[in-house]
Amino acid sequence: MDIKDFIAPFAVWKRAFEKPFTVKKPIDDRPGAPRYRGFHINDADKCVGCGTCEAICMNKAIDMVPAPGHDAGPGDSGLRPRIDYGRCCWCALCVDICPSGSLGMSNEYVWIDSDPEVFRYTPGVEPKPWDGAELGYRRAEGYRLLDEHRVDMPELHHAEAVKSFLELVRGYSRQQAEKEADRCVSCGVCIASCPAHMDIPGYIKAVRDGELDTGLRLLYETNPFPEACGRICTHLCEEACSIGTGGDPVAIRWLKRYIADQVELSDYAKALPRAEAPTGRKVAVVGAGPGGLSAAYYLTLLGYKVTVFEKDGEAGGMLRYGIPEYRLPYPALDKDIGYIESLGVGIKRGVSIGKEITLAKLRADYDAVYLSTGLPTAYGLEVPGDKHPRVLDGVAVLAAATRGEELRLGERVAVIGGGNVAMDAARTALRHGAKVDILYRRREQDMPADAEEISEAKAEGARLVEKAIPLEVKDAAGAYAGKSAIFVWNDAVMVQKEPGKRPVPEPIPGAVREERYDSIIAAIGQGPDLSFVAESDGVPMKRFKPIVDADGKASTGTVAGAPVFAGGDLVNDRKDAISAIADGHRAAVGIDRLLGGKGA
Amino acid sequence: MDAHGFDEALDFAISMERAAVAFYAQLSAMASFAAQKSVLAEFLAMEEGHVTMLTGMKTRGAVKLSPKAAVDLGLARRLAAEEKPTAGMNFQDILSTAIKKEERSGSLYVDMAAASADTEARSIFERLAAEETRHKRYFEELYETEISRDN
Ligand SMILES: Cc1cc2nc3c(=O)[nH]c(=O)nc-3n(C[C@H](O)[C@H](O)[C@H](O)COP(=O)(O)OP(=O)(O)OC[C@H]3O[C@@H](n4cnc5c(N)ncnc54)[C@H](O)[C@@H]3O)c2cc1C
Ligand code: SF4
Numbered sequence: 001m002d003i004k005d006f007i008a009p010f011a012v013w014k015r016a017f018e019k020p021f022t023v024k025k026p027i028d029d030r031p032g033a034p035r036y037r038g039f040h041i042n043d044a045d046k047c048v049g050c051g052t053c054e055a056i057c058m059n060k061a062i063d064m065v066p067a068p069g070h071d072a073g074p075g076d077s078g079l080r081p082r083i084d085y086g087r088c089c090w091c092a093l094c095v096d097i098c099p100s101g102s103l104g105m106s107n108e109y110v111w112i113d114s115d116p117e118v119f120r121y122t123p124g125v126e127p128k129p130w131d132g133a134e135l136g137y138r139r140a141e142g143y144r145l146l147d148e149h150r151v152d153m154p155e156l157h158h159a160e161a162v163k164s165f166l167e168l169v170r171g172y173s174r175q176q177a178e179k180e181a182d183r184c185v186s187c188g189v190c191i192a193s194c195p196a197h198m199d200i201p202g203y204i205k206a207v208r209d210g211e212l213d214t215g216l217r218l219l220y221e222t223n224p225f226p227e228a229c230g231r232i233c234t235h236l237c238e239e240a241c242s243i244g245t246g247g248d249p250v251a252i253r254w255l256k257r258y259i260a261d262q263v264e265l266s267d268y269a270k271a272l273p274r275a276e277a278p279t280g281r282k283v284a285v286v287g288a289g290p291g292g293l294s295a296a297y298y299l300t301l302l303g304y305k306v307t308v309f310e311k312d313g314e315a316g317g318m319l320r321y322g323i324p325e326y327r328l329p330y331p332a333l334d335k336d337i338g339y340i341e342s343l344g345v346g347i348k349r350g351v352s353i354g355k356e357i358t359l360a361k362l363r364a365d366y367d368a369v370y371l372s373t374g375l376p377t378a379y380g381l382e383v384p385g386d387k388h389p390r391v392l393d394g395v396a397v398l399a400a401a402t403r404g405e406e407l408r409l410g411e412r413v414a415v416i417g418g419g420n421v422a423m424d425a426a427r428t429a430l431r432h433g434a435k436v437d438i439l440y441r442r443r444e445q446d447m448p449a450d451a452e453e454i455s456e457a458k459a460e461g462a463r464l465v466e467k468a469i470p471l472e473v474k475d476a477a478g479a480y481a482g483k484s485a486i487f488v489w490n491d492a493v494m495v496q497k498e499p500g501k502r503p504v505p506e507p508i509p510g511a512v513r514e515e516r517y518d519s520i521i522a523a524i525g526q527g528p529d530l531s532f533v534a535e536s537d538g539v540p541m542k543r544f545k546p547i548v549d550a551d552g553k554a555s556t557g558t559v560a561g562a563p564v565f566a567g568g569d570l571v572n573d574r575k576d577a578i579s580a581i582a583d584g585h586r587a588a589v590g591i592d593r594l595l596g597g598k599g600a
Numbered sequence: 601m602d603a604h605g606f607d608e609a610l611d612f613a614i615s616m617e618r619a620a621v622a623f624y625a626q627l628s629a630m631a632s633f634a635a636q637k638s639v640l641a642e643f644l645a646m647e648e649g650h651v652t653m654l655t656g657m658k659t660r661g662a663v664k665l666s667p668k669a670a671v672d673l674g675l676a677r678r679l680a681a682e683e684k685p686t687a688g689m690n691f692q693d694i695l696s697t698a699i700k701k702e703e704r705s706g707s708l709y710v711d712m713a714a715a716s717a718d719t720e721a722r723s724i725f726e727r728l729a730a731e732e733t734r735h736k737r738y739f740e741e742l743y744e745t746e747i748s749r750d751n
Contacts, residue, residue, distance in 0.1 A: 377690055379690075379692045379747050379748065380692065382678075382679050382692065382696055383678060383679075416751060417750040417751045418750055418751060419749065419750030419751075420750075421750060422750060440751065441748075441751045448749065448750055449750075469674075469678065470678070470751075471678065497671045498671055504671070504673060504674075506674070507674065523750055523751075524747070524748045524749075524750050524751035525746075525747050525748050525749040525750045525751065527690055527691050527692065527746075527747070528635070529690075530633060530634065530635040531632065531633045531688065532633075533633055533634045533635065534633055534634060535633070535634045535637050537634065539634060540638070541634050541635045541637075541638040541639075542638060542642075543638075543639055543642075543691065543742075543746060544635045544639065544690075544691040544746075545635075
């Protein structure tokens with residue numbers, strides 16, 4: 001043993017009187033640098049709970065947790081990131097990637113506590129002294145780890161488009177689709193906003209991985225109309241997309257279309273599930289629109305023998321007889337319907353329930369009946385003179401165009417209304433060479449049509465006359481009598497008559513205008529034709545809608561016969577294809593459960 | 601028609617509401633399918649409710665109705681004048697008929713108020729006219745949300 005070993009303990013004593021290296025307050029209160037990466041801050045109202053921060057964190061320092069005051073809903077998972085500082089390495093990748101830009105870091109780095117368990121919190125939800133800190137790390141302006149621009153979709157130019165009924169949107173190439181799919185962060189906040197709850201991140205990943213059969217299988221799990229929906233879906237998912245909070249939302253709809261376009265119909269069977277063993281039971285579906293055919297598809301998979309009764313000559317409902325082919329070409333729709341029919345679904349075309357067969361008969365002959373008859377009745381203008389022969393109904397004009405009939409709209413056409421029917425009727429008239437005015441009672445921003453549809457109608461040459469209250473239709477004079485009509489309207493101002501309610505168009509006294517048109521197409525709204533449901537059928541109704549439960553089942557009380565389910569435009573408030581498809585799926589599951597299956 | 605005093609004014613109003621009940625019953629008899637019947641039954645029940653309300657007021661001897669007219673959405677003035685309900689009537693036909701009917705009742709009460717020398721009767725008719733604007737407003741709103749959704 002060395003002599004030093006004896007002396008050392010005594011030598012240390014002298015240190016006892018020196019200034020210690022540790023102090024009561026272990027760190028001097030030195031502020032962090034202005035862009036120091038300190039404790040996280042999060043604008044919890046801006047955050048959409050996408051979990052991209054959680055996904056990118058290599059240390060697994062972030063967990064998405066429920067946050068009081070932030071409920072799950074369209075475009076928000078209701079979760080918020082909780083950071084564990086035992087794991088965080090302060091790299092700030094989470095801040096750089098955050099699509100909403102809500103996440104940042106303060107320049108605070110001092111947090112003292114004797115309990116090691118506490119160094120974990122949900123910024124923006126659990127209050128901390130550094131909340132609202134101005135300094136600290138933020139994603140620099142213009143710097144994005146994610147690509148905020150979607151891959152441009154090749155489209156026909158408007159001047160070109162209006163000359164024919166060719167499809168406007170050309171579709172992505174493989175390279176374009178994969179690049180666009182790469183923008184998705186797989187957060188899944190879009191799923192809840194889709195009425196059919198499609199596995200959107202799943203099928204986008206399939207595009208990215210080039211596994212289109214998997215993609216198709218995922219599409220068909222909840223939607224047997226991918227060709228149609230890949231073109232005309234109202235794409236609520238894109239409104240919810242977390243990438244859209246700081247850039248263009250991912251082109252989810254076009255990616256769906258890409259999958260369906262790429263797989264040949266002859267290869268569908270290989271990718272998609274087979275029907276279960278026959279149950280021996282039969283279901284009748286009334287209406288071969290997307291809702292009825294969706295029910296038919298899922299019931300067939302569950303082993304039911306399904307017969308669809310369709311009053312028109314072709315299946316597809318409003319997807320065929322409403323939406324024009326420049327938005328949804330018939331071969332694409334035929335592909336969706338063709339696959340459903342290939343599974344053995346029988347579609348009896350040209351058979352109208354209520355005329356050829358009664359509902360009571362269907363209820364006697366089948367084990368269940370699903371009604372998806374949509375909204376075929378066009379409501380009239382209801383102004384004096386609206387029975388003039390040049391006043392046409394929008395749905396009928398579009399149906400005639402589908403049938404290839406001569407429309408004879410003339411040179412000057414007025415379309416009254418601001419919904420999708422109005423836009424499609426206007427754009428159809430433009431393609432027939434007419435000069436088109438769209439007259440709407442409120443303002444452009446109040447129009448129920450998709451914003452895209454409105455801007456395309458305008459770009460193709462339609463003139464929009466806002467705040468035009470229809471007053472009257474008169475016969476044209478002189479040489480035009482009987483051949484043209486005068487549309488009379490009153491210019492209006494929007495008046496907020498009651499707080500909290502939407503403004504009302506109020507006629508401006510004396511501001512009455514009129515124009516002569518060769519055709520006046522009314523597109524103010526549509527309703528159901530429920531004349532085939534007699535009171536004796538026992539299906540309860542409220543305001544021209546069957547009353548149904550959460551499965552879509554109507555209570556038929558004591559009236560004998562098979563159970564009746566209903567859905568689609570006839571019942572739901574959204575009145576779009578994907579909601580009808582979701583209703584059809586839900587009813588199929590409900591029917592199966594009622595008839596003793598497992599209902600999935 | 602001129603009415604004097606409380607009882608006479610209310611009797612007149614009750615008879616108007618009874619006529620409305622009969623009107624919907626008549627339409628219902630004409631109706632050919634379930635959806636029409638259910639809407640007409642709903643509207644008929646509303647009119648029956650008005651009969652009960654007015655009868656109650658007559659018994660209690662006081663008219664508890666706000667004199668404030670509802671916001672006019674202006675539909676009644678524009679809807680085509682002739683309503684000819686048929687067996688095939690749709691929701692639009694039924695609603696426009698209802699709106700027109702309320703409009704007519706409202707104007708009748710306005711006229712009655714103007715023609716009444718009796719102050720009490722005048723005030724009652726004014727309140728009844730205001731009540732009719734609320735009924736009309738109810739149907740106009742339904743028309744806006746259910747029928748002219750796209751305009
Ligand atoms: C012009 C227009 C444009 C549209 N654009 C879009 C869009 O861009 N995106 C979108 O998502 N949605 C759009 N929609 C709405 C969409 O088409 C509907 O939401 C969807 O078709 C509803 O499906 P459904 O099955 O409920 O009814 P429908 O598609 O209306 O099908 C009902 C079927 O039932 C049949 N039928 C009715 N009565 C009987 C009977 N008594 N016996 C036998 N058969 C009967 C009809 O002939 C029809 O084929 C549009 C609609 C129109 C009219
Ligand atoms: S990445 Fe941003 S928006 Fe998404 S959960 Fe994290 S903080 Fe919220």
